[in-house]
Amino acid sequence: xxxxxxxxxxxxxxxxxxxxxxxxxxxxxxxxxxxxxxxxxxxxxxxxxxxxxxxxxxxxxxxxxxxxxxxxxxxxxxxxxxxxxxxxxxxxxxxxxxxxxxxxxxxxxxxxxxxxxxxxxxxxxxxxxxxxxxxxxxxxxxxxxxxxxxxxxxxxxxxxxxxxxxxxxxxxxxxxxxxxxxxxxxxxxxxxxxxxxxxxxxxxxxxxxxxxxxxxxxxxxxxxxxxxxxxxxxxxxxxxxxxxxxxxxxxxxxxxxxxxxxxxxxxxxxxxxxxxxxxxxxxxxxxxxxxxxxxxxxxxxxxxxxxxxxxxxxxxxxxxxxxxxxxxxxxxxxxxxxxxxxxxxxxxxxxxxxxxxxxxxxxxxxxxxxxxxxxxxxxxxxxxxxxxxxxxxxxxxxxxxxxxxxxxxxxxxxxxxxxxxxxxxxxxxxxxxxxxxxxxxxxxxxxxxxxxxxxxxxxxxxxxxxxxxxxxxxxxxxxxxxxxxxxxxxxxxxxxxxxxxxxxxxxxxxxxxxxxxxxxxxxxxxxxxxxxxxxxxxxxxxxxxxxxxxxxxxxxxxxxxxxxxxxxxxxxxxxxxxxxxxxxxxxxxxxxxxxxxxxxxxxxxxxxxxxxxxxxxxxxxxxxxxxxxxxxxxx
Amino acid sequence: xxxxxxxxxxxxxxxxxxxxxxxxxxxxxxxxxxxxxxxxxxxxxxxxxxxxxxxxxxxxxxxxxxxxxxxxxxxxxxxxxxxxxxxxxxxxxxxxxxxxxxxxxxxxxxxxxxxxxxxxxxxxxxxxxxxxxxxxxxxxxxxxxxxxxxxxxxxxxxxxxxxxxxxxxxxxxxxxxxxxxxxxxxxxxxxxxxxxxxxxxxxxxxxxxxxxxxxxxxxxxxxxxxxxxxxxxxxxxxxxxxxxxxxxx
Numbered sequence: 001x002x003x004x005x006x007x008x009x010x011x012x013x014x015x016x017x018x019x020x021x022x023x024x025x026x027x028x029x030x031x032x033x034x035x036x037x038x039x040x041x042x043x044x045x046x047x048x049x050x051x052x053x054x055x056x057x058x059x060x061x062x063x064x065x066x067x068x069x070x071x072x073x074x075x076x077x078x079x080x081x082x083x084x085x086x087x088x089x090x091x092x093x094x095x096x097x098x099x100x101x102x103x104x105x106x107x108x109x110x111x112x113x114x115x116x117x118x119x120x121x122x123x124x125x126x127x128x129x130x131x132x133x134x135x136x137x138x139x140x141x142x143x144x145x146x147x148x149x150x151x152x153x154x155x156x157x158x159x160x161x162x163x164x165x166x167x168x169x170x171x172x173x174x175x176x177x178x179x180x181x182x183x184x185x186x187x188x189x190x191x192x193x194x195x196x197x198x199x200x201x202x203x204x205x206x207x208x209x210x211x212x213x214x215x216x217x218x219x220x221x222x223x224x225x226x227x228x229x230x231x232x233x234x235x236x237x238x239x240x241x242x243x244x245x246x247x248x249x250x251x252x253x254x255x256x257x258x259x260x261x262x263x264x265x266x267x268x269x270x271x272x273x274x275x276x277x278x279x280x281x282x283x284x285x286x287x288x289x290x291x292x293x294x295x296x297x298x299x300x301x302x303x304x305x306x307x308x309x310x311x312x313x314x315x316x317x318x319x320x321x322x323x324x325x326x327x328x329x330x331x332x333x334x335x336x337x338x339x340x341x342x343x344x345x346x347x348x349x350x351x352x353x354x355x356x357x358x359x360x361x362x363x364x365x366x367x368x369x370x371x372x373x374x375x376x377x378x379x380x381x382x383x384x385x386x387x388x389x390x391x392x393x394x395x396x397x398x399x400x401x402x403x404x405x406x407x408x409x410x411x412x413x414x415x416x417x418x419x420x421x422x423x424x425x426x427x428x429x430x431x432x433x434x435x436x437x438x439x440x441x442x443x444x445x446x447x448x449x450x451x452x453x454x455x456x457x458x459x460x461x462x463x464x465x466x467x468x469x470x471x472x473x474x475x476x477x478x479x480x481x482x483x484x485x486x487x488x489x490x491x492x493x494x495x496x497x498x499x500x501x502x503x504x505x506x507x508x509x510x511x512x513x514x515x516x517x518x519x520x521x522x523x524x525x526x527x528x529x530x531x532x533x534x535x536x537x538x539x540x541x542x543x544x545x546x547x548x549x550x551x552x553x554x555x556x557x558x559x560x561x562x563x564x565x566x567x568x569x570x571x572x573x574x575x576x577x578x579x580x581x582x583x584x585x586x587x588x589x590x591x592x593x594x595x596x597x598x599x600x601x602x603x604x605x606x607x608x609x610x611x612x613x614x615x616x617x618x619x620x621x622x623x624x625x626x627x628x629x630x631x632x633x634x635x
Numbered sequence: 636x637x638x639x640x641x642x643x644x645x646x647x648x649x650x651x652x653x654x655x656x657x658x659x660x661x662x663x664x665x666x667x668x669x670x671x672x673x674x675x676x677x678x679x680x681x682x683x684x685x686x687x688x689x690x691x692x693x694x695x696x697x698x699x700x701x702x703x704x705x706x707x708x709x710x711x712x713x714x715x716x717x718x719x720x721x722x723x724x725x726x727x728x729x730x731x732x733x734x735x736x737x738x739x740x741x742x743x744x745x746x747x748x749x750x751x752x753x754x755x756x757x758x759x760x761x762x763x764x765x766x767x768x769x770x771x772x773x774x775x776x777x778x779x780x781x782x783x784x785x786x787x788x789x790x791x792x793x794x795x796x797x798x799x800x801x802x803x804x805x806x807x808x809x810x811x812x813x814x815x816x817x818x819x820x821x822x823x824x825x826x827x828x829x830x831x832x833x834x835x836x837x838x839x840x841x842x843x844x845x846x847x848x849x850x851x852x853x854x855x856x857x858x859x860x861x862x863x864x865x866x867x868x869x870x871x872x873x874x875x876x877x878x879x880x881x882x883x884x
Binding site: 046095099107115132147193 | 649663664665666667670676677678680681682683684685686687688689690691692693694695696710712733734735737740744747748751752753755759761762764765766767768771774775778779780781782815818821851
């Protein structure tokens, strides 16, 4: 039997990005002992890459903003497929969560009267994004990291041990959740440094593992985004929703090839940058979809006026929701009006003064200068869509973050529902804070309410360690994990990417079947000490399972909506609006179990929330029968 | 520029020892050193250990030494070297090697935990914080830090002097002290601790830290020197000195 280090905690949080750290803070403040487990070093999580800002209706830039308008923008952005209760809680609580960060030491950019400055962003009616230049994510992760340190300092003062209540286990990957009956009993993983196994015995696990972008070739995501939380939840019996909805951020770098996919913040457009095609035309005016007609400027003059003063004109279509802009860029390139390297142009140089560009967009300036030798204060950037965010994720209770498996909670990108079919920029950082806190709360309440703690069964631990070590065994036809990964990325990118078709998705599913067979033969060289080949071999399991969810759900949804565009079903269909495709896993292969996808409907929106929209707008999305309770009809 | 075969030398080994190993690897236009390390992993040495996350210069994970200079692997373009030049990659020297290019950077986390946290006025409510942009900008510069620890690695106070690690927090954490001292709403006095607990006096402003900072933070000019001045004002101002003598805290 393999040696396993053991720890006991009240709550184990998997993932140390924004959502995970906010959950840790909450659970600790409620007196619980928390372990935070992260694949990377503390403070390196993917949240550092968020650039533009954190959306919250604080009214600092425009006093007319309200949580109801933020709520309505979020629902519109997600094409009304969002879990409305999550969107409601998010819009209501985001301002408090941002202000709270200031008490932890965050230093946001300021307005003239000394409050938090807020910037324009796609799909947001008013300037709403609290920001620090274009490095807001870094500020948020560092702030919460430092808050955790301050809580550890309090614990040290009180108990003589920094780690009495919060311990960070970094460079530690969780491979399996362990259950006692149907309840969560703990989590098993290994330390990347030594390859040694570790078991966390805990009645509650909060998943905050982020996204799945590393299954796609062109992606703005870091290596960590292998869908671990999604896959762990599935294998623990929980369900995922909305997995067909993947956000392709419209502006990723396209050249040089080695940096293709690296994010170019939407803040460039928020601060006045415009998209142009090879003819120099600002093409976004040609791509205002019918559901948004009347809400966006129709001339360049009006769009530029809006940038100066939000109240005197309609917003620029350069700031349509991301799914719309990504599709527009794709169409321009297909029509032969793209840039030399297959993107379009993003121009900030001719729009605002050099010094302003350097002040407001310092990391963009730096990134293009160093990686592409392009000076964005003089020249246009070349940009194109890049896989950025998964709207789909673990199905949770909006108020507590509880998944369908007792003791399992989820928050942030790995949870699903909040953003519907498309997320608005800026709503991710606020999502982390609002639902990270709620998952921490939910997990704490659950643990406190337990009469008896679940127990970890030894055979479950043995099975998990055996499976994790299998890449070290000899296999008849050995496979290289890096090769399998590259093939998966190419297939998902080409066949289940921004524009989808039935036969292509089917081809992707065939490829997945092939990879699922070949993954059994993955063989790695070297030993267990910090062995990236072995780590990737283990992560492949998760990527394959989650990719199958994406492809199967994409095949079933025969309409186009948000981050799911079907070339063979180009219209949005009101009958699909309320249908969630629910993924579950079980049976079949123990390494990558089978996925089933079941359509289920969600609860109808409360009439008072329906009242946040004019009936005429809702009629573009809803079936007639669903709108009988709208205040304009029922009164 | 077309593809070419580059000569790379990578340090392989662990805490018991190791050495440089030669690899010949394809390089394409625009690629950075981390791309080449990844190609070695995928085609020649699947178990080559390297720490990285974002590959976009934002997380500060892939710190190493390239031809002896502390750099981020993801922000160093291969085009900065001559095609015929052998490029040598070694782990950070100031920290213990774990395996290949991965080092144990726990020294930094230990120091981070010793710096007293942000301390706002007791009665200031969330939402009531008011600060001017010009006042937050000083600390904001230091908060650009991505904690790559290149400054910690290059600072000669600890680079070749393990014995100084106890008394010296290093540029990154002295800058953290300065950041908090300059935070418009922090109420804690951090001048004495900068000198006495974190070893500000060890710094003799050679600016090596500033030179290697991938975020171009002026660590020495904007954080360490002003902090030294604040300490000097406290320690050597005759009025303060007399006050301290008369009304010893």
